[in-house]
Amino acid sequence: MATSTPVQNWNLAPSAPVDRRERFRRRRRAADLLVSISWISASAAVALYLAYGGAGQFGTVGAAVTSIGIVAGLIGTDLILIMLVLAARIPVLDRVFGQDRLMATHRALGKPAVYLILGHALLLTVGYGITAGLNPIAQTVSLLQLPDMPLAYIGTGLLLAVVVTSLVAVRRKFSYEIWHVVHLLSYAAVLTALPHQLSVGGMLANGTFQRVYWIALYVVALGAIATFRVVEPIVKSLQHGVRVAGVELVAPGVASIHLSGRKLTSLGSDGGQFFVWRFWTLKTWWHSHPISLSAVPTDSAARITVRALGDGSTRLGRLPRGTRVSIEGPYGLFTDAARTSPKLAIVAAGIGVTPVRALLEHSRIAPGEATILLRASSEDETYLWDEMHALANQRGARLYTSIGRRPRNAQTWLAASDAARSVHLRSIFPDLAISDLYVCGPQAWTDLVVAEARANGLPAHQIHTERFDW
Amino acid sequence: MRTRAVLGSVFGSIAVLIIGWQAGAAALTSNQSALSTGLSTSGTTTGSSTTGSSASGTPSPAATPSSGSTTASPKSSTTSKSYTGQSVNTQFGSVQVRISVTGGKLTDVTPLHLTDFGGRSVQISNYAVPILRKEVLSAQSSHVNSVGGATYTSEAYLSSLQSALDTAGITS
Numbered sequence: 346m347a348t349s350t351p352v353q354n355w356n357l358a359p360s361a362p363v364d365r366r367e368r369f370r371r372r373r374r375a376a377d378l379l380v381s382i383s384w385i386s387a388s389a390a391v392a393l394y395l396a397y398g399g400a401g402q403f404g405t406v407g408a409a410v411t412s413i414g415i416v417a418g419l420i421g422t423d424l425i426l427i428m429l430v431l432a433a434r435i436p437v438l439d440r441v442f443g444q445d446r447l448m449a450t451h452r453a454l455g456k457p458a459v460y461l462i463l464g465h466a467l468l469l470t471v472g473y474g475i476t477a478g479l480n481p482i483a484q485t486v487s488l489l490q491l492p493d494m495p496l497a498y499i500g501t502g503l504l505l506a507v508v509v510t511s512l513v514a515v516r517r518k519f520s521y522e523i524w525h526v527v528h529l530l531s532y533a534a535v536l537t538a539l540p541h542q543l544s545v546g547g548m549l550a551n552g553t554f555q556r557v558y559w560i561a562l563y564v565v566a567l568g569a570i571a572t573f574r575v576v577e578p579i580v581k582s583l584q585h586g587v588r589v590a591g592v593e594l595v596a597p598g599v600a601s602i603h604l605s606g607r608k609l610t611s612l613g614s615d616g617g618q619f620f621v622w623r624f625w626t627l628k629t630w631w632h633s634h635p636i637s638l639s640a641v642p643t644d645s646a647a648r649i650t651v652r653a654l655g656d657g658s659t660r661l662g663r664l665p666r667g668t669r670v671s672i673e674g675p676y677g678l679f680t681d682a683a684r685t686s687p688k689l690a691i692v693a694a695g696i697g698v699t700p701v702r703a704l705l706e707h708s709r710i711a712p713g714e715a716t717i718l719l720r721a722s723s724e725d726e727t728y729l730w731d732e733m734h735a736l737a738n739q740r741g742a743r744l745y746t747s748i749g750r751r752p753r754n755a756q757t758w759l760a761a762s763d764a765a766r767s768v769h770l771r772s773i774f775p776d777l778a779i780s781d782l783y784v785c786g787p788q789a790w791t792d793l794v795v796a797e798a799r800a801n802g803l804p805a806h807q808i809h810t811e812r813f814d815w
Numbered sequence: 816m817r818t819r820a821v822l823g824s825v826f827g828s829i830a831v832l833i834i835g836w837q838a839g840a841a842a843l844t845s846n847q848s849a850l851s852t853g854l855s856t857s858g859t860t861t862g863s864s865t866t867g868s869s870a871s872g873t874p875s876p877a878a879t880p881s882s883g884s885t886t887a888s889p890k891s892s893t894t895s896k897s898y899t900g901q902s903v904n905t906q907f908g909s910v911q912v913r914i915s916v917t918g919g920k921l922t923d924v925t926p927l928h929l930t931d932f933g934g935r936s937v938q939i940s941n942y943a944v945p946i947l948r949k950e951v952l953s954a955q956s957s958h959v960n961s962v963g964g965a966t967y968t969s970e971a972y973l974s975s976l977q978s979a980l981d982t983a984g985i986t987s
Contacts, residue, residue: 373817381823388828392835400839476907491938545938 369685369806375441383427386562390419393555397548407475414468415548421461422542425504425535426566428454433569434676443678445812452511459508462538466501493540500537507531522631532570539563574673578621582671585609589624589668590646592661599696599728600662601639601650604670609642612675615682616641616707617700617783617811620674622649629660633673637700637811639729641707650729652696679811681708684781686807689742690774692794694720694758694786698729700811701785705736712741718773719746720760720786745773758793770797777801785811895922900979902928903971907936910971914979921955921985924948924976930968939965947972956980 394416403409431438431451438447474484488494509515510527519527542559543549549556587606595601614620619637623630639650651661679700689710693701698719705715717737721727727748737744747768749760757764771777782803784794791810798808895917902911907930915923924947929940943965950959957977961969980986 377817377820377823380817380820381827384824385827385831388831389835392831392838394839395832395835396838398839400836492942544941550937550941 365685365687368682372441373806375437379438379441386427387420387423389558390423391416393558394419394548397553397555399548405476407472409472410468410475411472414465414472417461417468418465418542421458421465422538423562424454424458424461425531426562428458429531429535429566430569433566433573434673435569435573439676440678440682443683444676445810446678455508455511459504462501462504466498491541491545493544496537497541497545500534503530503534503537507534532567535563535567578671578673581612581673585612585672587647587670587672589664589666589670591666592664594662595650595728596725598653598662599650600653601648602661602664604647604649605645606647608644609647610644612642612672614638614642614675615680617679617681617704618675618677619700619811620649620672620676623671624661624664625669625671626660626664629664634661635676637677637679638675638703639699641703650696650699652728677811679783679785679809680704683809686779686781687714688774688776688780689715690777690780690782691715691717692720692758692782692784692786693717694790695722695726696728697785697787697811698733699785701783702729702733702736704783705733705740705742710740710742713743715740715742716774716776716780717742717744719744720758720790721746721748722750724748756793758790758797770794771801777803781807781809783809783811788812896983897925898979898983899927900975900977900982903975905930905967905971907967910968910975912972912975912979914976914983916983916985919985921952921980921983924951926972930971936968940968943968944972951976955985 394412399412399415402412428451431447431454434444442450470481470484470488473479473488474481477484477487479487489498507528507530510519510524516524543556549559585606585608587604587609590603590605593601593603617637619635621633621635623633634651636649636651638647640648642648653662677700681704689708691701691705701717705717708715715737717733719727719730719733721730727746730746734744736742747760747763749762751757751759752761752764755761755764759768774780774782777798778801780803782794782798784791784798786794791812795808795810799805895915897913897915899913900911902909909928910930911927913925913927914921915925926940926944929944930936943962946962947959947969951957951973957973957980959973961973
């Protein structure tokens with residue numbers, strides 16, 4: 346604990362009477378409803394087959410294998426469509442779950458979906474083979490002669506490529522860009538798989554309600570992607586005309602990018618949210634960056650602060666003035682809107698200070714309501730701390746700092762010197778139990794903070810994290 | 816996942832599955848032809864045609880016109896009459912067709928039931944039947960080639976057709 350700013354009682358207006366519990370209950374109701382709908386959609390896929398008379402199709406071994414294969418394909422496809430919806434950055438889903446949770450679920454569904462689709466292909470080949478008295482290879486040859494089946498095989502291959510390149514171990518071997526290009530193939534996989542679903546097998550035959558429902562699912566999923574990942578970003582980018590107004594070096598390897606634009610407040614971003622930015626220079630246009638605002642935007646100016654981590658962000662420090670910027674967002678639940686409790690506890694490490702800075706600036710907090718701990722490995726990494734001190738002073742927030750490397754061989758998220766003095770989460774935040782804890786920093790570090798908070802009995806809905814290792 | 820979400824998912828899923836099950840059971844017990852393919856839509860509309868098994872050879876005066884195209888014609892020779900062929904069993908399900916005859920000529924073949932054992936049989940039926948229908952109508956007989964990859968369906972289709980042709984008294 347190096348410093349502590351004195352608490353000053355400024356004559357701020359009392360915070361607006363927001364019923365945080367009620368807002369939280371509403372959000373949780375929506376979350377429960379959406380989770381239920383997702384599961385029910387998987388059951389509905391099975392129900393489609395039952396409605397077709399599938400329950401009567403288990404009489405022989407061949408028919409039973411075939412039926413299980415059909416059901417696997419239906420559930421697998423339903424999961425893939427859910428994955429598309431999760432990745433579509435739909436504003437209402439973002440407000441209820443937050444992008445990080447949506448993407449975590451998206452990743453978690455990848456493997457089950459691909460297993461189901463592969464199972465679908467194998468089971469049907471075997472099942473048809475048993476019924477027709479063909480071996481699986483002869484059966485595959487015969488299946489390939491059906492219309493739309495070659496496309497379906499291509500789709501399966503694409504899907505496999507997408508999921509394999511996304512496995513943690515494999516993904517590290519590829520750059521983000523290659524992974525991203527392969528990932529775009531998932532749209533091709535989804536589309537090439539559709540014709541055989543509609544033509545092979547009578548279940549989704551012309552004129553059935555199953556066909557109507559199934560096509561509607563595709564329209565919803567692909568429509569969400571088209572709307573929120575293509576059309577809306579283009580419209581917003583053109584509307585707001587964001588350009589680079591200047592780049593300011595904050596510390597070695599860290600730069601604040603000042604942006605200009607039109608009517609930026611109408612984007613409705615909350616402090617702590619991020620946008621996905623794309624800078625249109627020859628060297629940077631192909632890479633988009635999810636970066637938090639490091640200050641609350643005015644109508645004509647916004648600011649982000651980046652640290653050079655990947656190839657792309659290194660070049661961001663050299664962006665020329667006037668560079669066009671396209672935007673997607675705002676996203677994220679690392680905001681005042683997610684609060685559930687009367688007190689506010691903030692922990693940020695390194696460049697993770699940026700969303701915290703905007704969060705603090707945007708929040709209406711009473712003096713004494715917020716306590717902040719800033720972490721840095723060395724004095725060089727105290728980015729924006731001067732601004733944090735000023736803000737904390739102005740808002741009557743307590744601010745602590747912990748500078749220094751973490752001790753080796755010890756599971757602590759604090760500097761070695763502080764850990765040695767047995768400083769811990771509760772000693773920094775005595776009101777932890779009635780606080781919302783906001784944590785932003787590298788993933789492994791964040792996990793340690795969250796683990797200690799959970800060990801202290803803090804419920805999950807009082808913990809808010811933003812991953813920040815890009 | 817929260818308790819309420821779990822309960823919502825479980826009960827919602829059960830409800831949806833029961834609805835699907837019931838719809839399936841209803842489909843199974845009702846007219847089998849409605850289940851088999853989308854091609855059989857016209858097969859359930861006629862109620863007054865003679866059947867191959869009754870073999871009376873005297874078409875009902877109220878015989879359904881073929882796809883409504885001949886209703887305007889007052890001549891009896893152009894009135895469409897329909898005859899139902901015998902149901903032929905295969906290991907992939909039974910096949911039965913109904914023919915429409917106008918003025919002694921075969922004008923249409925409507926499948927009442929097709930091989931439907933598993934999704935693929937249905938697919939094969941959907942693929943083979945339009946080909947068979949076209950060939951049969953141009954040959955005016957059941958003496959046409961089987962469709963490749965759909966041998967069972969083709970042969971059952973052609974023999975049900977032949978029984979209907981016999982009933983109608985059409986010889987090739």
